[in-house]
Amino acid sequence: MTIQTKNAMIRFENLRQEFSLSGATFTALDGVNLDIADGEFVTVVGPSGCGKSTMLNAAAGLLDPTSGRVVVDDIEVSGPSPRTGVIFQQYALFPWLTVRKNVEFGLELKKMPAKERRVIADHYLDLVGLTRFADALPKELSGGMKQRCAIARAYAVNPEILLMDEPFGALDALTRVHMQEQLLETWTKERRTVMFVTHDVDEAVFLASRVIVMAARPGRIYKEIKVDLPYPRTESMRLSDEFARLRAKVWEAVYHQPDAKGADE
Numbered sequence: 416m417t418i419q420t421k422n423a424m425i426r427f428e429n430l431r432q433e434f435s436l437s438g439a440t441f442t443a444l445d446g447v448n449l450d451i452a453d454g455e456f457v458t459v460v461g462p463s464g465c466g467k468s469t470m471l472n473a474a475a476g477l478l479d480p481t482s483g484r485v486v487v488d489d490i491e492v493s494g495p496s497p498r499t500g501v502i503f504q505q506y507a508l509f510p511w512l513t514v515r516k517n518v519e520f521g522l523e524l525k526k527m528p529a530k531e532r533r534v535i536a537d538h539y540l541d542l543v544g545l546t547r548f549a550d551a552l553p554k555e556l557s558g559g560m561k562q563r564c565a566i567a568r569a570y571a572v573n574p575e576i577l578l579m580d581e582p583f584g585a586l587d588a589l590t591r592v593h594m595q596e597q598l599l600e601t602w603t604k605e606r607r608t609v610m611f612v613t614h615d616v617d618e619a620v621f622l623a624s625r626v627i628v629m630a631a632r633p634g635r636i637y638k639e640i641k642v643d644l645p646y647p648r649t650e651s652m653r654l655s656d657e658f659a660r661l662r663a664k665v666w667e668a669v670y671h672q673p674d675a676k677g678a679d680e
């Protein structure tokens with residue numbers, strides 16, 4: 416399935432990714448074509464092992480594609496770039512640095528003067544609601560707060576793209592819902608192009624303007640489901656008939672594919 420849009424910020428062009436596994440070649444992704452428009456919020460779902468993280472890692476420049484390529488704003492991705500912020504499920508915070516210092520980290524690497532760094536860090540800490548915890552250490556934060564810190568840190572270096580791999584996967588259901596609302600609030604105020612990988616069908620529908628459903632063996636795009644709910648998304652939308660209809664549609668596409676087993680089974 417090929418999905419192309421005008422003004423793509425991220426373009427997957429016929430991406431194929433093979434891995435060597437105990438001497439054998441395993442095709443994790445095959446023929447992936449997808450455009451994500453500037454400022455769009457796209458979620459990616461699919462059975463375990465269908466290559467969601469592989470796709471995201473390719474966009475992050477963490478993989479060398481077997482063939483095809485990923486293009487960001489007309490430039491081929493050949494390695495990690497400051498234009499792209501990546502947030503994983505594990506809170507990749509430095510435990511010995513305060514929350515503010517964690518957010519400032521990328522700016523320090525850029526050799527930005529301390530005063531400027533602090534202004535930017537404090538802006539993003541405010542945006543994610545962590546101002547009161549600026550001087551705390553990561554161990555003093557809850558899981559949700561740690562991920563908010565990771566989001567502030569990713570935003571601080573001003574990337575055009577945010578790649579998020581199951582960022583709320585380790586959180587309890589209630590915190591997860593709050594985090595989804597908070598992320599959308601941040602994204603509405605400071606819009607970036609987002610590709611967000613998740614296992615959670617509700618999360619995929621609530622966040623995205625477009626849900627990409629993948630299939631396994633080999634990993635490929637199976638379906639695209641448009642979410643025509645306006646932003647800002649609200650709790651009442653989550654409980655609406657339209658949301659239920661979209662959830663059912665995505666659920667059907669994920670769990671009732673012609674060959675619905677995960678690649679690992």
Ligand SMILES: Nc1ncnc2c1ncn2[C@@H]1O[C@H](COP(=O)(O)OP(=O)(O)OP(=O)(O)O)[C@@H](O)[C@H]1O
Nearest residue numbers: 434435436443462463464465466467468469470678
């Ligand atoms: N570096 C690697 N070396 C070998 N095989 C890999 C590597 N990375 C991923 N794979 C394999 O590629 C397939 C796709 O993995 P990937 O993590 O992208 O899937 P996923 O859809 O994100 O899975 P999940 O939903 O379980 O996280 C899996 O079978 C995995 O074992």
